[in-house]
Amino acid sequence: MHSGLALRCDSRLLDRVAQTLLWLLAALVCGVFCWLLFDIVIEGGAGLSWSFLSQLPEDAGRAGGIASILVATLAVLVVCLSVALPIGLGTAIWLAEYSDHLIVARWVRRSLQLLAGVPSIVIGLFGYAFFCRALGLGYSLLAGGLTLACMVLPLLVGALEAGLRAVPEPLRQGAAALGLSQAGTLLHLLLPAAAPALMAGLILSVGRALAETAALLFTSGYVTRMPESLADSGRVLSVHIFDLTMNVAGGDHYAYTTALVLLGLLCAINALARLAVGVLFNGNVRRNEQVFSQ
């Protein structure tokens, strides 16, 4: 009796210690993020202004702004997503819905897993050899975007396939029992249900694409002038930050400011993706208002 009580006290103490530890760990993670954000805002906030966003870089980035850098970044991102999104969507749908019992599917999945694990510098090397040299695109935004597409493809496919597979089985059964076509089921039921996963994959991909430096150094180049077409080379934000920090003495402040812009851009794109998916897929309920209200 007595020892049982002592044991219970012991386990209660253990519980409390474990709980405190977990809280501390969570606080640590939060703290690291806050420190990072604080640092960037303190160091770079002062330089942030409209003219910083709208002017071209001067004196290797020590003065002026980042207008051309922003344009190049957005161009690379648009190329990357407009290539990766349709291919990724198609692949994920095929993997999740049409490829059951096929051996090919296993190979596709395995190669995607491998692709996801390939270091970005190696993907950059491939992009340089294939897009820049073999296809003759040279250092260009197009080559950079395509290289990035190779990189984010596994992320997109993985997230979306998991999302499609997570759609509850009764939903599919119900649709099949009503004789709905596979395409109709996919369009009206499965894709909307997997929309949050699609969004997660998209945000992950955008984050990865925006952060990428190594693969873009030798595919889209690092000249700071304003790109005039996708065939021009250009410098993206992450490369700009790298260059200002490592190669330009006195560029630290603007490196921080650029990092701040990069974070802002990431947040803005996340919000936009959230909005787009919401409008595209969750409008079903609202769309039918007032049909029956006569």
Added chain:
Amino acid sequence: MNKLATRGYSWLNKWLFSEKSILRLDARAGSLQCDEPSVNLCAQFAQIECQRAAPPVIEVCDIDISYGNNIALRGASLNVKAGAITALVGPSGCGKSSLLSVINRLSDLQPCRVSGRVLINGTDVLAPKTDVMMLRRQVGMVFQRPNPFPLSIVDNLRLPLREHGIRDGVGQNERIEKALRQVGLWEEINMRLNQSALQLSGGQQQRLCIARALVLEPQVLLLDEPCSALDPLSIAVIEKLIMRLRGQYTVLMVTHNLAQARRIADEVAVCWVSDGAGCIVEVGPTEKLFTAPKQRITAAYLNGHQG
């Protein structure tokens, strides 16, 4: 520019006309011809006609179902009377649900092998050339757990209609209202048809699922333990609803609830597991089977001594 506008207008006209002609085709399916202006009336007549379309007989002939090396059902034969309510009863794992899913070919989705024949009004639904979508339109199914689509209430019913080519708004709305009235949901929810179906109670969701099957105007209804996830009050409502369907649809229902089978079924088929595989032991009119069964197993099971 002017020319282009007139051409666009005539194209629009043609399109509208073809919409109407689809409507007329619908009406003809109910062996009715009607004029253009009375589209409304026409759809109503078509509905009445459809209601009168006689429910079919289902003959299950020597069906074997196996999952890998596991035989779920062996040599099952069963005649389901037209327009009657037939209950499939038996312990878990005796292949009742598997048998049900063969009838609308939902078994196609599962990794199982099926042999034998299922005839609906003499047509073999297991034949490879069967139009599965058309079959499933004629054979509605309701599952154990309510599975409404995560859409609005009205879209739950509209999606199957649209997918089966019924696209005109008036016809859709009439069918939707009729189906909801059939399951007794119309009075309860006609003010909030645009709400999400997931906000309904469990019993209402299940009735919505039945309405979703009925909206396609099937002739056969397969119910896979439709009450097992519901509370007693909802069960009573659903039982009443199923009894109202008698005569209009051929209903085949799996249930674990013997009292329920006795209350609502015209015929009962008892399934059992023997030699590691499911089989149908005895089929007969409900009261006869409960009071004077021929098989010892039937007697033991129906009286609660075994199973």
